[in-house]
Amino acid sequence: MVNRPRDWVYVFGILLALGLLPLAQPSEYVLSFLYFLFSYAAMAVAWNVLGGFGGYLSFGHVTFFGTGAYVTGLMLVHWGWSPLITAPLGGLAAALLALVIGYPTLRLRGPYFTVVTVVTVLIAKIVVLNVPLTGAAMGLWMPFPPWDPFTSRVIFYEAVLVLLLAALLMARWVQHAKFGFGLRVIREDEDAAAAIGVPAFRLKLGALLLSAFVCGMVGAVHGYDRSYLHPDFMFDLHPSIMMVLMALFGGRDHWLGPLVGAVAVMITDELLTVYVGTEAARMLFGLLLIIVVLFLPEGVISLRLPKKPPRAAAAGEGVSSP
Amino acid sequence: MLVEVVQAVVTGLLIGLTFAVLAVGFSLIWGTTGVVNIAHSAFAVLAAFLSLVASRQWGLDPIAALVGLVPLFFILGVVLHEVLIKVAARRTKELGLASMIFTFGLASFMENGMAYVWGPGPRVLNTAYTGAAVHLLGISIPLTHAYGALLGLATIGLLYGFLYHTFPGKAVRAVWQQRDGAALCGIPLHRVTALTYGVSIASASVAGVAMALIYSFTPATYMVWLVNVFLIVIVGGVGSLLGAAAAGLIVGLVSSLSVLVMPFVWTNLALFGLLILVLLVRPSGLLKR
Amino acid sequence: MKPLLDIQGVSKAFGGLQALRDVTFQVGPGEIVGLIGPNGSGKTTLFNVISGFLRPEQGAIRLGELELTRLAPHDVARAGVGRTFQIVRPFQGLTVLDNVAAAVLFGTGQGDVAAARRRAEELLAFVGLAQHRHSPAGQLTLSQKKRLEVAKALGTEPRLLLLDEVFAGLNPREIDDAIALIFRLRDELSLTVLMVEHVMKAVMQTCQRIVVLSYGQKIAEGTPQAIATDPQVLQVYLGVETGAGH
Numbered sequence A: 001m002v003n004r005p006r007d008w009v010y011v012f013g014i015l016l017a018l019g020l021l022p023l024a025q026p027s028e029y030v031l032s033f034l035y036f037l038f039s040y041a042a043m044a045v046a047w048n049v050l051g052g053f054g055g056y057l058s059f060g061h062v063t064f065f066g067t068g069a070y071v072t073g074l075m076l077v078h079w080g081w082s083p084l085i086t087a088p089l090g091g092l093a094a095a096l097l098a099l100v101i102g103y104p105t106l107r108l109r110g111p112y113f114t115v116v117t118v119v120t121v122l123i124a125k126i127v128v129l130n131v132p133l134t135g136a137a138m139g140l141w142m143p144f145p146p147w148d149p150f151t152s153r154v155i156f157y158e159a160v161l162v163l164l165l166a167a168l169l170m171a172r173w174v175q176h177a178k179f180g181f182g183l184r185v186i187r188e189d190e191d192a193a194a195a196i197g198v199p200a201f202r203l204k205l206g207a208l209l210l211s212a213f214v215c216g217m218v219g220a221v222h223g224y225d226r227s228y229l230h231p232d233f234m235f236d237l238h239p240s241i242m243m244v245l246m247a248l249f250g251g252r253d254h255w256l257g258p259l260v261g262a263v264a265v266m267i268t269d270e271l272l273t274v275y276v277g278t279e280a281a282r283m284l285f286g287l288l289l290i291i292v293v294l295f296l297p298e299g300v301i302s303l304r305l306p307k308k309p310p311r312a313a314a315a316g317e318g319v320s321s322p
Numbered sequence B: 001m002l003v004e005v006v007q008a009v010v011t012g013l014l015i016g017l018t019f020a021v022l023a024v025g026f027s028l029i030w031g032t033t034g035v036v037n038i039a040h041s042a043f044a045v046l047a048a049f050l051s052l053v054a055s056r057q058w059g060l061d062p063i064a065a066l067v068g069l070v071p072l073f074f075i076l077g078v079v080l081h082e083v084l085i086k087v088a089a090r091r092t093k094e095l096g097l098a099s100m101i102f103t104f105g106l107a108s109f110m111e112n113g114m115a116y117v118w119g120p121g122p123r124v125l126n127t128a129y130t131g132a133a134v135h136l137l138g139i140s141i142p143l144t145h146a147y148g149a150l151l152g153l154a155t156i157g158l159l160y161g162f163l164y165h166t167f168p169g170k171a172v173r174a175v176w177q178q179r180d181g182a183a184l185c186g187i188p189l190h191r192v193t194a195l196t197y198g199v200s201i202a203s204a205s206v207a208g209v210a211m212a213l214i215y216s217f218t219p220a221t222y223m224v225w226l227v228n229v230f231l232i233v234i235v236g237g238v239g240s241l242l243g244a245a246a247a248g249l250i251v252g253l254v255s256s257l258s259v260l261v262m263p264f265v266w267t268n269l270a271l272f273g274l275l276i277l278v279l280l281v282r283p284s285g286l287l288k289r
Numbered sequence C: 001m002k003p004l005l006d007i008q009g010v011s012k013a014f015g016g017l018q019a020l021r022d023v024t025f026q027v028g029p030g031e032i033v034g035l036i037g038p039n040g041s042g043k044t045t046l047f048n049v050i051s052g053f054l055r056p057e058q059g060a061i062r063l064g065e066l067e068l069t070r071l072a073p074h075d076v077a078r079a080g081v082g083r084t085f086q087i088v089r090p091f092q093g094l095t096v097l098d099n100v101a102a103a104v105l106f107g108t109g110q111g112d113v114a115a116a117r118r119r120a121e122e123l124l125a126f127v128g129l130a131q132h133r134h135s136p137a138g139q140l141t142l143s144q145k146k147r148l149e150v151a152k153a154l155g156t157e158p159r160l161l162l163l164d165e166v167f168a169g170l171n172p173r174e175i176d177d178a179i180a181l182i183f184r185l186r187d188e189l190s191l192t193v194l195m196v197e198h199v200m201k202a203v204m205q206t207c208q209r210i211v212v213l214s215y216g217q218k219i220a221e222g223t224p225q226a227i228a229t230d231p232q233v234l235q236v237y238l239g240v241e242t243g244a245g246h
Helices: A007-024 A028-053 A061-079 A083-105 A110-130 A149-176 A178-188 A190-195 A200-226 A237-250 A257-276 A278-295 B002-033 B040-058 B062-091 B095-118 B143-165 B167-177 B179-184 B189-214 B221-236 B241-261 B265-281 C043-050 C073-079 C096-108 C113-127 C142-155 C172-189 C200-206 C224-229 C231-238
Strands: B133-136 B139-142 C005-014 C017-027 C032-036 C058-063 C081-083 C160-164 C192-196 C209-214 C217-222
Touching (some): A028 A149, A028 A237, A028 A257, A061 A110, A061 A237, A083 B265, A110 A237, A178 A190, A178 A200, A190 A200, A190 C073, A237 B095, A257 A278, A278 B062, B040 B062, B040 B095, B040 B221, B221 B265, B241 B265, C017 C058, C017 C217, C032 C043, C043 C081, C043 C160, C073 C096, C113 C142, C172 C192, C172 C200, C209 C231, C217 C224, C224 C231
Parallel strands (some): C160 C192
């Protein structure tokens, strides 16, 4: 595994500098773009702990995002508590849901687990659409944040930057700790991992809870920023796909990979959406996902890091083999 | 009440056959090559859109349009195999997971491509017999449901005949049961898998038309259909043709009968719940021996 | 002497197939015991039962005072049973060193990654893989991978080592090296070894005692010499009617 000791100094230095950016009075457009970038990056970095390190592919993390948004949104509507303060509660609610989902389903492996994660998104959407508490199909309107537009942009910008920083620190810690070791050997071979004493189920559950917690917090902040929640876009599969794409594109073996992927994907997305429209942009992302999986399985970050020798015995026999 | 139940059973079985034909091709590919093709139902939606175009442009009946669609989708299936699957099998370690990601990419590409060309809104396939029904002993059978089910039955029957009574079909089954053994017997794996993809995607086109006779659809509908497909394949057992057919009927029955006891919106929830339950209890499939 | 591993009346069936039927035997501390039998006689199934991957329908397995029968595989590993797999399963994407370090971390409850890597270096030196420690595990040769499997099992600080066909596929020189390694496991690390093996030369040279399985049943147990002349064993292996059998 790669370890240039100074990598993280650069990364956190840049992030801290970005924290000071609002002093330079940038346009709301710039703040808004970076806000989206940081939100997605934080979720992709967190997703990668289970999906990248652990190899348990989830398309369901948007459920945790939506849960965080709705739980904190409801606390704002009913009790007047600001989601910026209750965000950790949103994260906890998401982690609790992750526990409920993960406890039975993390025993499943491979495609079976992934299928369940897709289904949880659809279930969450149906439930929220049909429960009066959440405003159902009308959506949930929240009071607007009490600041002028620019201050508001700065506050949300700083909030997601903090979340990104926290997610990165968490992922970096996991990668170098015993925890990360365990997740990587689970990805390589779960039975062989058990044979050396790795409590696979507990580690997977831990990874799921951590990543759900971060996604829930991002959801809380994001929901408040929108001031209006609707199941159609709080429980949409697209953000899940984006998280996966960012992590895989950047490189799933390294805590920095998803951040690199997020920067690349968000800039491309912005340019494409402006110049060719949403549908064409999403078509291109579909293609990109194919290309990354087939030709860049270790992500762009592997291009910069010392090259690993090619994998032995990875070549198949021409046609698809199970 | 009895009439309602009988009506629900009949409708459920008809819809079930339509679901089943959507699932068999998916199951075939998963069973033979270990590829979980998320884009399978996107191909079905594409067939639905193309039959809509055929009916609007040339006044062609959707079922008649299948004469052109089936060969076209067979070719698409072979192309999919040649362009993507072969490369993936060579380059990735875990084909099952990798295939879920890149076929998700393909599905997303197709969905947004269709939205780009035909718009994201819901479409309905109108035929000469839409809205017509046969009445029999107090129950009514909409012709669209009947034709959809017949298409399903015919396709599953043809697939069964192909797999069990023709030489290439037996080769597909041999590869499915024991890949290396089949290769040792001199079965050209490459051509057999290419054939499997052709057959699978061709069956998706029939399924797309059958589904579109009954339901409205949008480019994003593939996701809803896909969940049904997963449910059927997992209940029926991955790679089992008759299992998928039987599971299709079960799913059709569950969804039509549950409407009798719970509000319509919760029906899908019941199905999703069933899916997760089956996965947890018997991941290898309820109907598999 | 009290046995280290005590297998009492273990039975396991897969559907209609009785893979193990009332198997009972013990392995004493410091012993090297061989488990042989024709293909499909239940040897690997027994390993999987001992190491917790399969639950037996009947019977009990104890390691010293500890009941292993209901433990999950990772708990069995932590309780002091190290195992290798018949088909080698190194963590291909990790370096050789990290393969063993992972075993040290999780098998012993060690929390410090750097300390685990230091311990792994020692173990790699012990099995003779020190110079390969920074290569990806996927690049080793078969005989090196088998050594790596042993090092991984050692990383968990086992009291009992289950070796599943470590000699299969090795050439005669490599077999001699592996035999030497097994003696060192006992003599230098005071380990107890239970090994499934087909390579008779290795079994005869290393094992003090041999247990023979056939169709899931124990049909003989004794010293290599006794087993080599046991009429029932000969019949099972060679199909020879010796008159003494039936």
